[in-house]
Amino acid sequence: MTPERLLDALRAIGYEIVYDPESHPDGPTEADIPDLLGRLTAAIDAETTRSVNPGTDSIAEFRDGYTDALAGRVDFFRAMIVRTSVTSLMPDTEKMRSIDGVTDFRDALQVAGGRLAAKLSGEDL
Numbered sequence: 128m129t130p131e132r133l134l135d136a137l138r139a140i141g142y143e144i145v146y147d148p149e150s151h152p153d154g155p156t157e158a159d160i161p162d163l164l165g166r167l168t169a170a171i172d173a174e175t176t177r178s179v180n181p182g183t184d185s186i187a188e189f190r191d192g193y194t195d196a197l198a199g200r201v202d203f204f205r206a207m208i209v210r211t212s213v214t215s216l217m218p219d220t221e222k223m224r225s226i227d228g229v230t231d232f233r234d235a236l237q238v239a240g241g242r243l244a245a246k247l248s249g250e251d252l
């Protein structure tokens with residue numbers, strides 16, 4: 128995975144990313160890959176919320192495509208650990224914490240991600 132390929136993927140789905148030329152005179156570098164992956168994931172998540180609706184066949188189709196695209200169980204569980212970890216860190220503002228259920232949701236994700244990580248490090252899933 129290269130920064131250029133990630134930028135191409137973002138452009139292909141309609142997102143243009145411009146890095147500050149002073150801090151990135153040669154464009155994004157390998158150190159920017161996590162940022163680019165976050166941006167790509169957010170762009171895909173935004174489209175997913177528009178196209179996949181819980182309670183419909185689209186959720187099963189999404190799940191099937193998602194699990195088929197991962198190489199195996201370990202990759203699936205690693206992806207789940209990253210997703211739960213990132214998601215559990217998102218609602219970390221006073222405004223978000225004031226919404227009923229947000230703190231409980233965040234706490235549940237942190238526990239779930241931690242347990243899954245412990246299981247993955249201790250056993251072959």
